[in-house]
Amino acid sequence: NIRSLSSSAALRAAIKHVTVIGGGLMGAGIAQVAASTGHSVVLVDTSEDILKKATKGIEASLKRVVKKKFAEKPEDGEAFVQKVLKNISTSTDAASVVQGTDLVVEAIVENLKVKQDLFGALDKAAPQHTIFTSNTSSLPIADIASSTARLDRFGGLHFFNPVPMMKLVEVIKAPATSQQTFDVLLEFSKALGKHPVSCKDTPGFIVNRLLVPYMLEAVRLHERGHGSKEDIDVAMKLGAGYPMGPFELLDYVGLDTSKFIIDGWHEKDPDNPLFAPSPLLNKLVAEGKLGKKTGEGFYKHK
Numbered sequence: 001n002i003r004s005l006s007s008s009a010a011l012r013a014a015i016k017h018v019t020v021i022g023g024g025l026m027g028a029g030i031a032q033v034a035a036s037t038g039h040s041v042v043l044v045d046t047s048e049d050i051l052k053k054a055t056k057g058i059e060a061s062l063k064r065v066v067k068k069k070f071a072e073k074p075e076d077g078e079a080f081v082q083k084v085l086k087n088i089s090t091s092t093d094a095a096s097v098v099q100g101t102d103l104v105v106e107a108i109v110e111n112l113k114v115k116q117d118l119f120g121a122l123d124k125a126a127p128q129h130t131i132f133t134s135n136t137s138s139l140p141i142a143d144i145a146s147s148t149a150r151l152d153r154f155g156g157l158h159f160f161n162p163v164p165m166m167k168l169v170e171v172i173k174a175p176a177t178s179q180q181t182f183d184v185l186l187e188f189s190k191a192l193g194k195h196p197v198s199c200k201d202t203p204g205f206i207v208n209r210l211l212v213p214y215m216l217e218a219v220r221l222h223e224r225g226h227g228s229k230e231d232i233d234v235a236m237k238l239g240a241g242y243p244m245g246p247f248e249l250l251d252y253v254g255l256d257t258s259k260f261i262i263d264g265w266h267e268k269d270p271d272n273p274l275f276a277p278s279p280l281l282n283k284l285v286a287e288g289k290l291g292k293k294t295g296e297g298f299y300k301h302k
């Protein structure tokens with residue numbers, strides 16, 4: 001019974017069976033990491049084709065990991081890949097697979113209504129003890145949870161791209177999230193080999209709340225003619241020790257994603273100058289220059 005858990009070992013043991021919904025960029029990474037750390041994972045998406053692609057991507061990513069990790073013993077590497085892949089199954093029917101799951105991690109499209117509909121349906125199908133989480137970057141966890149009757153067993157698990165590489169998980173405690181649920185999510189993050197930090201259910205949590213306004217400030221500085229993109233990027237890398245400059249990072253994250261986040265915050269808090277839209281960013285997005293994924297953003301990419 002999840003209510004009687006107290007030790008961290010017991011909290012950790014609470015999550016064995018994980019359902020990851022959405023087999024895109026983030027969901028595939030989350031499934032890979034959960035399976036690599038011994039969890040039994042069901043990956044759910046809307047079509048078999050997408051799931052096949054996701055599984056292929058996971059296999060390729062695992063092979064890259066073991067190439068380094070098992071450089072001395074490639075046979076052990078291959079055995080590890082096979083073992084991890086065995087921990088992952090796939091499905092297009094979320095409602096039926098959640099019947100046997102301890103934890104749902106949702107990583108579908110960033111749309112409140114679509115997420116609410118999904119969780120509303122899962123709430124009826126999942127057992128009492130199952131904890132629901134969203135990987136949302138910009139939507140309030142409480143708003144997503146409102147379509148369910150398990151507000152105490154609903155929290156946020158915000159991973160970073162690429163999931164297998166990035167050590168941080170922001171664990172979000174919404175106002176109604178129980179301490180028990182929150183503790184289980186912290187322990188689960190550690191069991192994944194990640195470093196969790198505790199966040200409140202506030203826009204951008206910690207990382208994006210600081211990073212998005214910072215990137216927009218860089219664009220505004222450039223728009224005022226106070227620095228070239230190249231110089232701003234070099235300055236932040238060599239002067240502040242950042243691994244990427246703000247324009248490189250915007251291209252990596254995707255200009256459309258950054259615009260979506262800032263527009264959402266601006267709508268809710270129009271007087272906050274940190275959330276002001278940027279004409280240059282809007283222009284590039286309108287031109288379809290979204291960054292690395294389209295071959296051009298602030299920079300051209302091969």
Ligand code: NAI
Nearest residue numbers: 022023024025026027045046107108109110135136137161
């Ligand atoms: P993506 O577009 O790569 O993947 C989304 C997947 O969800 C697609 O495969 C799609 O077919 C599937 N999907 C959509 N609706 C579905 C439904 N009703 N049921 C099952 N599957 C469904 O998106 P990505 O980038 O992986 O983002 C997913 C979530 O993670 C979003 O909420 C996003 O805000 C969040 N996030 C994204 C980060 C990033 O760097 N891309 C970082 C952290 C969080």
